Amino acid sequence: MGDLGTFLSLIGRRRGWMLAGGAMALTSALSGIGLLAIAGWYVGSAALAAGTGLVIFGISVRVLLRGFAVARVLGRYAERLVTHEATFRLLADIRLWFLECAIPLAPLKLGGFRGGDLLSRIVADVDALDGLYLRLLVPSVVAVVVAGAMLVLLGAFSPVIALTVLALLATAGLVVPAWMRRIGDASGAESVTAAADARTALVDMTQGMAELTAHGALDRQLAIIAEAEERLIGAQRHQAALAGLSAALSGFAANLAMLAVLWLGSQAIAAGGMAPAVLAMLVLAVIASFEAVSPLAAAYQLVGRIRTAAGRVLEIAHAPPSVTEPEAPTQMPTGNDIALVGLTARHEAAIAPALDRIDLSITEGSRLALVGPSGSGKSSLLTVLLRFLDYESGTLSIGGVDAKTLSGDALRGRMAMLSQASQIFAASLRDNLLIGRPDATDSDLTAALENAGLGDFLTDLPQGLDTWLGEGGVAVSGGQARRVALARVYLKDAPILLLDEPTEGLDAESERDVLARLAKIMIGRTTIMVTHHPAGLDLMDRVIRLEAGRLVE
Structure with a gap:
């Protein structure tokens, strides 16, 4: 026993x-x-x-x-x-x-x-x-x-x-x-x-x-x-x-x-x-x-x-965690620049590394796009930044401080994520938005929805913020679901913005609208966007290509 x-x-x-x-x-x-x-x-x-x-x-x-x-x-x-x-x-x-x-x-x-x-x-x-x-x-x-x-x-x-x-x-x-x-x-x-x-x-x-x-x-x-x-x-x-x-x-x-x-x-x-x-x-x-x-x-x-x-x-x-938290976390730095030096990361049971000796510097407030085919390591890099995947060698620093010495929760508190897989929960619109900022007022939620292009959508809802969105957001369209996730990003107001294929699956009109709204959010924020098609690259300061886990300028 x-x-x-x-x-x-x-x-x-x-x-x-x-x-x-x-x-x-x-x-x-x-x-x-x-x-x-x-x-x-x-x-x-x-x-x-x-x-x-x-x-x-x-x-x-x-x-x-x-x-x-x-x-x-x-x-x-x-x-x-x-x-x-x-x-x-x-x-x-x-x-x-x-x-x-x-x-x-x-x-x-x-x-x-x-x-x-x-x-x-x-x-x-x-x-x-x-x-x-x-x-x-x-x-x-x-x-x-x-x-x-x-x-x-x-x-x-x-x-x-x-x-x-x-x-x-x-x-x-x-x-x-x-x-x-x-x-x-x-x-x-x-x-x-x-x-x-x-x-x-x-x-x-x-x-x-x-x-x-x-x-x-x-x-x-x-x-x-x-x-x-x-x-x-x-x-x-x-x-x-x-x-x-x-x-x-x-x-x-x-x-x-x-x-x-x-x-x-x-x-x-x-x-x-x-x-x-x-x-x-x-x-x-x-x-x-x-x-x-x-x-x-x-x-x-x-x-x-x-x-x-x-x-x-x-x-x-009893399964070992993907990332080991420090026993005595270092205080979060004030800066938000990101530096990767010789960073190698590998998914569990994988033979080849997902990221292979990556050297990358992202200054605070700058915008970087990572492009490349599926499986090239783009999303893996975001996963490492979020401290969901540990790196086996090299260093990752945020604001000049080694990320391994920082609390994962505190580090993720500095970041806002928008991806094609942003989850819509079987809950009310209000509850889905409060994930971005739990203490937000109704006026904050309404403003975030308007900034995300959902002002008219909110007005048409029979129960307003209390409208039930259903399992996986079945009560909203794909474009509306992406904008709900965008409203969360507005609410969180984090200094580091991570975008993982943010317009994937959207029609051309919705894609242009979402990118225009993202352009406003990016102002003054350290931004990393990963994508495999050119939409939105004109908003970036730099574009770097990833192939088989390695950077190709």
């Missing part, structure tokens, strides 16, 4: 809730045993005592019965309330921790995972970890304490009965769970991977519905989903069969324990070593004790599922 160690350490953050939940579960279990044990003794003694005046340790039996009954009910309610609250808090902690680990991997390393797979990891796989505390840790601790309590209780009357019941408790609480875990690991793991494959294929289908339909490939995608669902159903069917088997075996052990106590107790009564009322008490106590132990078998068959889900989460969480 090595993969689970990380999550066990996260449980420590909520130890108060976790301990309280365990205490409530233990209270409920022990109260249940006490209730049945006292009830058995009461019933067995009632005839001899005429049903009145029975006391234990000076306390009326009726008072004890009521006390244990109330404690069991309240304990069970509190257990459900506290353990589930603890679990929800734990899952929230795990998700936040997962995101903290995943963010440094964006965008390059996360780009190696499909969207549906990432969604499955952060939602379904994290949800699967709820069983770690709720179904494994708490019941295991309760079972151990109950077994110890039963050993003491039974041993006080008959060591033979105590050892016999302990052996059967161990069978139901150790042997059967260990066997269930062994034969349930494969189907538990398959249930996680099959569910993830089904979700991933389903997300792929919904995102690419138009393309799949146009190319007649929808049936093929549906077949992929159906195959994953069949695997999932098969795994769930096997898990359900194991749950039934574990319940039968645990029930058999409980019944065998009850019969053993009856037989051994009857012999003790015949020998004059035990009162009949005591035997009734012990039998009912044993029955109650197995209620705490029996759930372990079904719980431990989930270990394969939980461990596989944990491994999928840790695959991302």
Whole structure:
């Protein structure tokens, strides 16, 4: 269970809730045993005592019965309330921790995972970890304490009965769970991977519905989903069969324990070593004790599922980041000139470098265009500047300070990016714009839209800034989406402007309009534009060509 160690350490953050939940579960279990044990003794003694005046340790039996009954009910309610609250808090902690680990991997390393797979990891796989505390840790601790309590209780009357019941408790609480875990690991793991494959294929289908339909490939995608669902159903069917088997075996052990106590107790009564009322008490106590132990078998068959889900989460969480942040970042410089000296950068697992010994100086406020064919390294250079990709040799300095000594977030705060792939989120127009400047007022947002050429568009919207743009900006055209991204650039008002094919995919009129508006934004800003066609080059101070990761003047 090595993969689970990380999550066990996260449980420590909520130890108060976790301990309280365990205490409530233990209270409920022990109260249940006490209730049945006292009830058995009461019933067995009632005839001899005429049903009145029975006391234990000076306390009326009726008072004890009521006390244990109330404690069991309240304990069970509190257990459900506290353990589930603890679990929800734990899952929230795990998700936040997962995101903290995943963010440094964006965008390059996360780009190696499909969207549906990432969604499955952060939602379904994290949800699967709820069983770690709720179904494994708490019941295991309760079972151990109950077994110890039963050993003491039974041993006080008959060591033979105590050892016999302990052996059967161990069978139901150790042997059967260990066997269930062994034969349930494969189907538990398959249930996680099959569910993830089904979700991933389903997300792929919904995102690419138009393309799949146009190319007649929808049936093929549906077949992929159906195959994953069949695997999932098969795994769930096997898990359900194991749950039934574990319940039968645990029930058999409980019944065998009850019969053993009856037989051994009857012999003790015949020998004059035990009162009949005591035997009734012990039998009912044993029955109650197995209620705490029996759930372990079904719980431990989930270990394969939980461990596989944990491994999928840790695959991302433990992945080394693309760029290592400095432990003590240097203060951001005042200047915004950029210098690359002998810089070489390589994408992970790539043989050839994306950038090969680049020497480039960009003075503050100047405009540079990088041209070249696709794959020449233009976008890779912007990725290095944004500190999404580290460089293996050479230097990159901003304002005369080595970029590796600067905070990545602080450095990116100096930059505004406009590209052909600028994301429009499934949110309102307002929320999409606030990405550029979270504290912007409505008047700031309106001004940015007007500067981006969307003044009339805003006026025509039925709900103004609160209009929903839809997933991927389906409610707006390609040109409007690019202008929304341009409005973000206005709002951010950063001194360094990075443009990655800013007019790609636009019609001629939209292209001219966007370039004219960009020309106004470029004034006084250090600007780098990468492109593979000539539009907008007349706005640049210098044009440099990149081929196979090398500069060609």
